[in-house]
Amino acid sequence: MAAFKVISPLVEYLEKQGCIKAFAGMEGEKSKLVTLNFPAGPQNGDPFYFASDSSLDYSNACITAIELVDVVTLIDSNTNQGYKDNITATAAASGYLVFSDNKRQEIAVIPLYNLIRRINSGKTTFLKIDTQIWQNCYVAVTDIAAFSPTTTAFTFRVSYVPKY
Amino acid sequence: MNNLIIKRSQIVRAQITGTPAVGNKYYFTDVPNLSRNNVVLYGFEVFTATQLAKTPQNETVIPGATNDQVVLTWRDNNKIEFVYQMPIYTAIRSLNGGFIVLLKPRVINLTDSYVQLTDATGITTNEVVAVNIYYDIVGE
Numbered sequence A: 001m002a003a004f005k006v007i008s009p010l011v012e013y014l015e016k017q018g019c020i021k022a023f024a025g026m027e028g029e030k031s032k033l034v035t036l037n038f039p040a041g042p043q044n045g046d047p048f049y050f051a052s053d054s055s056l057d058y059s060n061a062c063i064t065a066i067e068l069v070d071v072v073t074l075i076d077s078n079t080n081q082g083y084k085d086n087i088t089a090t091a092a093a094s095g096y097l098v099f100s101d102n103k104r105q106e107i108a109v110i111p112l113y114n115l116i117r118r119i120n121s122g123k124t125t126f127l128k129i130d131t132q133i134w135q136n137c138y139v140a141v142t143d144i145a146a147f148s149p150t151t152t153a154f155t156f157r158v159s160y161v162p163k164y
Numbered sequence B: 001m002n003n004l005i006i007k008r009s010q011i012v013r014a015q016i017t018g019t020p021a022v023g024n025k026y027y028f029t030d031v032p033n034l035s036r037n038n039v040v041l042y043g044f045e046v047f048t049a050t051q052l053a054k055t056p057q058n059e060t061v062i063p064g065a066t067n068d069q070v071v072l073t074w075r076d077n078n079k080i081e082f083v084y085q086m087p088i089y090t091a092i093r094s095l096n097g098g099f100i101v102l103l104k105p106r107v108i109n110l111t112d113s114y115v116q117l118t119d120a121t122g123i124t125t126n127e128v129v130a131v132n133i134y135y136d137i138v139g140e
Helices: A009-016
Strands: A020-022 A030-037 A061-068 A076-079 A082-086 A095-100 A106-111 A125-129 A138-141 A152-162 B002-006 B009-015 B039-047 B070-075 B081-087 B101-108 B114-117 B128-137
Touching: A009 A020, A009 B002, A009 B101, A030 A076, A061 A095, A076 A152, A106 A125, A106 B128, B039 B070, B070 B101, B070 B128, B081 B101
Parallel strands: A082 A152, A106 B009, A125 B002
Antiparallel strands: A020 B002, A030 A152, A061 A125, A061 A152, A076 A082, A095 A106, A095 A138, B009 B128, B039 B101, B039 B128, B070 B081, B070 B114
């Protein structure tokens, strides 16, 4: 006899609306590590924009999950300025990630601390972002003194579903 | 078990104005594009300084040690307090197994929603309770 699961009407509704999915569900079809160096002379509140990556623009991908890779998860990453240490969870409390569309309207604002998977009992942060322009997305910090801009970099693991 | 998918999010803040006092209602600050009763809230989470030291507006967030001293109330566009005095500890993701609070989707009145202190110890004037709301836009 086939197994069946009991689902509350509210859970069914939220699933149909794309508001929830199983926490152990698929994060996406593909994922990639994206690094972001601090610009020269970083200031509090400045947007540190990601480099252009058309494979993560809305025309090519729906972003379905994101994880901030902190120094405990991966000690360093290969950036376009060489290997740099990843940031600490403590420093992550002084930064946030912003997804923006092609009009630079904010789609979502998420504190970095929240994106560290190990701190959140292994649960990734699910997204359904499909109007983004990757180079319009950015990280900003509220206390640059909490970071070491010359020796560290931000590393994200971005999961996505290609649209082609 | 399910977890929330972020479609749109915004950090909103309730500022502790004046001398922090137990029982006072500290309303959420106006966010122009979210204050027209045009937001369908389906989840939220709360931050203390452990998760977010300062808001993007450079306001200091309440200390992590005070996470058991604050309750939060959401009101809808009919002024119904559909979440009434929920302890914010329950809504801090990293303290609750990584789960985000899910709600039956509802149009909220942001500036009519508020937080209250049950103990003002360790909370300073002008600090904020920061909340990330996960929402859809009405009619979108």
